[in-house]
Amino acid sequence: MTTINDIIRYVESMTGHPLNSDEGVHFGERDKEVKTALICWMATKGAIEAAGEVNADLLITHESLYFPYDAAVRDDNPAGWQDWPVNKQRRELLEKYSLTALRIHGSADEICIFDAFRRQLGLPEAAIDGGQYNYKRFDIESVSLGELIQRVKRSVKMPHIRFSAPKGLQQKVSKIGLLWGGIGLFVNVINQAKLLELGCDVFIAGEADDYGFRFARDQGVPLIETSHEVSENEGLRELCDILTEKFPQTKFVFYENQCPWRGSLEMQ
Numbered sequence: 001m002t003t004i005n006d007i008i009r010y011v012e013s014m015t016g017h018p019l020n021s022d023e024g025v026h027f028g029e030r031d032k033e034v035k036t037a038l039i040c041w042m043a044t045k046g047a048i049e050a051a052g053e054v055n056a057d058l059l060i061t062h063e064s065l066y067f068p069y070d071a072a073v074r075d076d077n078p079a080g081w082q083d084w085p086v087n088k089q090r091r092e093l094l095e096k097y098s099l100t101a102l103r104i105h106g107s108a109d110e111i112c113i114f115d116a117f118r119r120q121l122g123l124p125e126a127a128i129d130g131g132q133y134n135y136k137r138f139d140i141e142s143v144s145l146g147e148l149i150q151r152v153k154r155s156v157k158m159p160h161i162r163f164s165a166p167k168g169l170q171q172k173v174s175k176i177g178l179l180w181g182g183i184g185l186f187v188n189v190i191n192q193a194k195l196l197e198l199g200c201d202v203f204i205a206g207e208a209d210d211y212g213f214r215f216a217r218d219q220g221v222p223l224i225e226t227s228h229e230v231s232e233n234e235g236l237r238e239l240c241d242i243l244t245e246k247f248p249q250t251k252f253v254f255y256e257n258q259c260p261w262r263g264s265l266e267m268q
Helices: 004-015 045-053 085-096 106-120 145-156 186-197 210-217 230-246
Strands: 024-027 036-040 058-061 100-103 136-144 172-179 202-205 223-225 251-255
Touching: 004 058, 004 100, 004 106, 004 230, 036 045, 036 230, 045 058, 045 085, 045 251, 106 172, 106 230, 136 145, 145 172, 145 202, 145 223, 172 186, 186 210, 210 223, 230 251
Parallel strands: 036 058, 036 251, 058 100, 172 202, 202 223
Antiparallel strands: 024 100, 136 172
């Protein structure tokens, strides 16, 4: 019999530390048997309904269960946040399907997500290791920024991606830093600063924003953005396989959250 606590203990054994403060059971019963679990990037309406369709006992989500970010563990939420339609809908669906929601965030980044993004992009092992799993430089043969953008598009199978080109598309790049997930956002620019110290001359990100783009651009460093979920789905698929191997008596199902936006229409 597999329990939620068994899964938590195994995750902790792989990272070598307890779950992070933003992780853990954020809805439902902690002490129950898990016959089926669904793993997803975010516990959206579609993901929760998919968990219900497979009669899951547990939903493992990588991202915040509620809005605003980290609402389940912070004490400065705005008044009435529990009844925001998106939060109320998720809670009611979890109740409907008798699901427990377990968040595995940074621990999954350490175990497999960061490295899975590297492999998805076809990058070699790190040329320079900055001392943490996420501070690494990956060196490739020098190519134009335009060629690297096309490689990234093919790797992540996205018809549209955003990028900055501070020195034009012919700028030569070869030293790549990864800003997987939401690490390209302005709140995480310390990661860009660390990677610049390692000599990176181009960034490939999951999700970025205006401030994140500008931090790199002012240093003359291009930033290529895929999307948050696309940069992490492959790692979560691997986590599903890892847990399946460890707990063969439990069925683990992967649910792929799709990118929520589409490319722009041509101007008429």
